[in-house]
Amino acid sequence: MEKQIATSIFESLSSGLRLDVFRLLVKKGPEGMVAGEIAAMLDVPPANLSFHLKALSQAHLVTVEQEGRFQRYRADIPLMLDLIVYLTEECCSGSPAECIEMRIASKGFKATTVPIPTKTTTI
């Protein structure tokens, strides 16, 4: 992932409203939602939501598909996973022991596992 793409993704998630929109779309998965549904669900004026949806799609975090007179939005989950890999890459210089130590030191440690798309990142 290129840095510029990563920063524009983070920028687009730095607004509470855009974060709400994105998480909503992550939950919906492949089904996605049309703009009006999102506006109703989050109680936002259409013009304002449109502004934020544009920011999200320019960051490639959401995709748009025209559906009659509706616009259906979907979260780009593979891109989100690439971003996670980018952020956690080479964590603790690839020394799992150091990482685990850090995590055990912090409160609420409980390990679980998650599949991540490319490049094994030991965190």
Next chain:
Amino acid sequence: MEKQIATSIFESLSSGLRLDVFRLLVKKGPEGMVAGEIAAMLDVPPANLSFHLKALSQAHLVTVEQEGRFQRYRADIPLMLDLIVYLTEECCSGSPAECIEMRIASKGFKATTVPIPTKTTTI
């Protein structure tokens, strides 16, 4: 994780310089780096770096520890992992099949696994 914390973390990673700083600290792990090392490594004027380090620590993404006349900064890796959980929570309404389908549809799919600190999130 509270939304306001998540947005301030994303906001703090939305600057290319802050992202460089944070990823550098993630790589260093528990050892961390003092401000001057970071400034030299990234070739940034101290005053400007200080501004961005302040933003990162106000978002709790990095911790500071005084060390003589140096300030040692470290990435808060457990917080980063909490953020990842927050972002991926309830993905595809908890239906792994849909998620996998989305990921296979995208180019470059190759599954690996990563430990994540709390709450199993199926992505």
Next chain:
DNA sequence: TGAATAATACAACAACTATTTAAATAATAT
């Protein structure tokens, strides 16, 4: 065709962000 609906584009303004330079603070070394 004309009316209604869904969504985006534009303009204007207030609020915020990043960078630079210069000055201040605080710890160490001489």
Next chain:
DNA sequence: ATATTATTTAAATAGTTGTTGTATTATTCA
């Protein structure tokens, strides 16, 4: 003590972002 080094703070400025109305485009339905 004085000088030096590491880092932060402050002030000034240029650029960017978010919100609200209003206007426009595009699609469906009668």
